Amino acid sequence: MCAYDFKTRIQITKGWSKDKKYCVTAHDGKKCLLRISKTEQQERKRVEFEMMQRVESLGVPMCKPIAFGTCEEGVYFLQSWIEGKDFEEVLTRITYKEQYAYGIEAGQILKHINSIEAPDTQEEWEVRFNSKIDQKIKMYKDCSIKYEYGQAFIDYINANRYLLQNRPQCYQHGDYHVGNMMIDSEGKLQIIDFDRADFGDPWEEFNRIVWSAQRSPLFASGMVNGYFNDNVPMDFWRLLALYISNNTLSSITWAIPFGQSEVDTMINQAKEVLKWYDNMQNTIPTWYKRCIK
Known part of the structure; x- marks a missing residue:
């Protein structure tokens, strides 16, 4: 007991x-x-x-x-x-303005979470993440299932690894997206499931924004704008595309043990990501909106 x-x-x-x-x-x-x-x-x-x-x-x-x-x-x-409802279920039933407003709030909350600095003992981010990249590219190449135009992810990653240089590190929630949020009985956003928390580049936290953007592009847009106080640096978009590419590559090998349904989910998600980025030729995804009226 x-x-x-x-x-x-x-x-x-x-x-x-x-x-x-x-x-x-x-x-x-x-x-x-x-x-x-x-x-x-x-x-x-x-x-x-x-x-x-x-x-x-x-x-x-x-x-x-x-x-x-x-x-x-x-x-x-x-x-x-937390007494309330899963935010993912609530999100599509609220107005566009409410979706965007919750996104702003989620971005501001994430900024607070990322304000905790990583220990000085952390390995340099460039070294650490390049090792992850190498491992995930190898896993993808060894995988029996490939994405159509999946090489576009690899090409983008290899062309933009230099962006990892001198990146700061902080505390990360580790799985920050709509599936790990709730709306309490007073309508307030609540963050749950910190069990994948780690230390790393604060901007890597956005690698799960794919799930949020699929549910609500306005929520995802608000999250970015709220985090950066409506002043999003271009290097963020370049790095985000790298982190999403890396995540997408590893998703297919992760999905295989869970069956064909999860494999299909990841294949369809990869197609959507490639569409957002025009096969990784564009840096800013098509779902992003600078603001709403």
């Missing part, structure tokens, strides 16, 4: 995390989110807990860390329960 004694414990199966997740109710009626990880994850979860405490101290609206420790089932992590 977990160290905490709960009145009820209902398992949550949604999501890709390897953690076991439960909606638990204490004897006083208070709901919480309980995550249980394997014992070997103890150190990583300890860091995750401490970093989430730092993020919470910045005033970020989020699932708040409550307790962390070990029990017979593994490593437990207790977080606040």
